[in-house]
Amino acid sequence: MSTRATIALGVALLALVTLPYWLTQIYYVNVASQILFYAIFALGVNLLLGYAGLVSLGHAGLFGIASYATAYLLAAGFGHTLSIVAALIIGLFSTAIFAALSLRTAGIGFIMITLALGEILWGLAYRWISITNGDNGISVHGRPQPFGLSLASANSFYYATLFVFLLCVIVVTIFVRSPFGAALKGTRDQPRRMTALGYHVWMIRFWACMFSGLLTCIAGILFVYYTQFISPQTVALTSSAEVVLMVISGGPATLLGPIVGAGLVVVVKSVVSGFIERWNFLLGAIFVAIVILMPEGLVPGTVRLWKLGWRKTMARRRPAVIAKTGEPAP
């Protein structure tokens, strides 16, 4: 890693850790928590969308399964640890079924099947009233207390979310550099060639789905503890589309892209919506602007513009450098 990247990473980390001290209003700390768990969600979706080339429009369903499972078990009187572990298991089991059904195809077929599965789950959340309480949703009382630390306050919940978020970022970073990550990108670019090289394309995609599902379920559990309420709206198609937009606007197949995208969407949705009534319109306009100006996403687009500016600056300096050293500039 270059020195500049290390410094940038250090500054970002410092900013995140000290956030409750410079963003003193509880409201903004809560917005930051939201950005973090939506970023985990977006990282999960990006594993499929960015690295596997599989666009899922049903991930809110998986997110919802983990949220609902947690809320249901808590409401049924089970403890936090058991509810969280059970929710992860139920979520991963559902992901496996989800993957087995949708991986029969790729491309448009995959989008349509995940869309259909997501809609089925939304229908269940809405209609299976004995479990989901229908439109009224389920309320959650209390947050877990890991190692005796209460997560009731905005600040403590923020730190817990930050801890989980950083863990997820580290794991995804390792994954992307790994042989399996390289193989996954290979199945995105040349599935036919990958088969001819001896890779099991279906199985690679299946495990990518499982990893994506795990991150999605973690985000779902953080979400239900944050809002302390879950209703069918969370499982709706708009939620699935929103997280796909986070990834596309930030930059698919990058680590930072989904995080930036999550920040953008959450800030416009919760902060800007306080000032502008038609915030949906604004979000749409932002997306259109991104697609026109930086079709590759905010993060890669900014990097491209930065390098362009850098090269121009260097080009202006070049004659002086040659004159001084007698050698062409690199």
Added chain:
Amino acid sequence: MTALTVSGLRKSFGGLHVTKGVNLNVEPGERRLIIGPNGAGKTTLFNLITGELTPDDGSVKLFGEDITHTPARRRPHLGMARTYQIITLFARDTIMRNVTLALLGLSKSRWNPLMDLARQHHLTDAARQAIERVGLGHIADRPLAQTSYGERRRVEIAMALAQNPKVLLLDEPYAGLSIDERRDVHDTLLAIPRDVTIVMIEHNMDVALDFAERITLLHFGEVIVEGTRAEVVADPRTREVYLGH
């Protein structure tokens, strides 16, 4: 034991019979050329041998082992490698990454989600070696997007060679190359050791003629002529298929 045995292979797409009972026996270490005009079913034959297509009838054997129903993804592990007529590479990556992926395909660590691929020196060293074998060592770290068509053809061959195959299937390795590039590819192919059996498809007879020991002429999905280079060239049916008289 023959390296590759194809018996009674048939394939139809709807009413179109593309492969009509092809038999082929390739000895270990042999250089076999399969020629035939457009639409003779050469690439389909390759796709049947590599398992990308399932034959309607007949069998494929690799060193005596029946692999007719072995999935395509298993066949590289048994020692079969191929190149594509239409270049099929990872366009976003460097030459190094392309060849590393070829090596990784046969390595157990391809399932490993934790280690850093760039630090797997046994893979990267072997990849660099394979790239040097095809004469691209000086541009190994160049992104594929910045390479010429001829260089990409050689990357295709490097990926196949990196897998250390027993049987190498080359699908028109000279297609679309300039005379200089053809010579480069030709030298690369001549340097492949004899423990690799090579089956090559070529549309244009002249380019690959001196490479092959035995030639099979395919026409409308059937083997018309098979024999040594001299026999096939002298055969009147070859003239008929190629020259129309």
